[in-house]
Amino acid sequence: MFHASPWRADFPAIAALQRQRQTYLDNAATSQKPQAMIDALAHYYSHGAANVHRAQHLPGALATQAFEASREKIAQWLNAPGPNQILLSHGATSAFNLLAYGLEARLNAGEQIAVSALEHHANLLPWQQLAQRKGLELVVLPLTAAGHVDLDQAREMIGPRTRLLAVSQLSNVLGTLQPLAALLALAREQGALTVVDGAQGAVHGRQDVQALGCDFYVLSGHKLYAPEGVGVIYGRGEALGQLSHWQFGGEMVHQADYHRATFQPAPLGFEAGTPAIGAVLGLGAALDYLGALDTAAVLAHEAALHAQLLRGLRDREGVVLLGEPEQALASFNVAGVHPADLAQLLSEQGVAVRAGHHCTMPLIKRLGVQGAIRVSLALYNDSSDLQCFFDALDNALGLLR
């Protein structure tokens, strides 16, 4: 069955890529942008850029107003209690670094940080390095064969020494939704802080951070149809109070002397330097665009395409999926074929998919593969994109086998 995307024409790059004979299926890496978002960026830069939270002049006031309006939209989008619980970072990676440095003073040698075995380097390395700096133990929660955190083992491993749990919502390699409710409850029982990596999860369905009940939720603008350079940290009230200031300079300062300074509370106190103003406005515009869509229809479309992707892969001899993907993407290998060879022949045919370790080297090693090809979907993809991919896959395998 052909699944058309009614939103495809909202993304001018899709037609441009098509003219270059490119089929874009690397959406988990970054997304194409809707015209409405591009227009908002162009409007800001062509009507008067200005720095925020600094100047008295009119352009500065307008920029600050628009910037804070974006923060408000993000808060609403995530159902955060208020905009002061939304910190704007320069991306998901910088968000995790902010959290790891900001929470450093709360953690003591001998305590534990728990992460899952499928974390992206961005939500692994900041904790790993923090553990090394402070003499903490990094506990890695194992996965089931399907690709979920194994709850039985997690129950054993999350204990009184666990001070923090950092875990993904949707795996960027396995496409599996993690059992967050149960995991967060285990951490909460121990009084541990919880950090959820929503870089992938936030792109596929509306999230309610209060219902989720995590202390921190992180997302990445560029994956959510917005520009690069902006990431979001939602923080629960008390949890935000535990963060120490990390990067210093700019308007995060309250009072400064040569030898001492005091700092603003959240959110401004955690936004050192000039923020990515344009990107933040772009994220607000992207959320306006998404908010006007029928979310149920978007999710149904993505689910139908995902099912089509899985069916096509499972129909082909020798294809081995990584885990049991549930949403948005699938990673696979083909028996007897090196993923680098397959990736090269797919790109020769204009199919943009990702090959390699997907910034999860420990997971790839644990799965015992050399890498994998990942196909990842966005709301503008349609069945023709999948057909291009499958045709290219068949051609490539014809040559390589």
Place this chain on the structure above:
Amino acid sequence: MSLPSAAAQALAEFEVLQGWEARARLLIQWGERLEPLSEAEKTEANRVHGCESQVWLVAHAHGGTWHFRATSDARLLRGLLALLLVRVNGADSAQLAQLDVAGWFQALGLGRQLSPSRSNGLNAVLKRMAQLSAR
């Protein structure tokens, strides 16, 4: 340095090809002709890092000229390595330093394989060759 005869043959074979499929087929064939490395030579010291696939490179100097051998677990990369080796083997250090490798792959119709976003490892191999031959 004039084109070694094996390189001239590669050029003649590749120049006439049209389309990615024919090129990939021939690349695979060239990869199969690669002089093998023994298992003992596939050491960590001979590994070239910075590639998506595993690559090993061994260098020998005979009377002032270089002779490289290389292999990979990826078939297309083996082909690219074979095409590189026919061009560079037999050169002395000065010639190697001068050699226009990008121009060579361009002439073969494989210029894109050297683009900076490619993680296929060819660039990492070139860097290692330059290090080995500069010593």
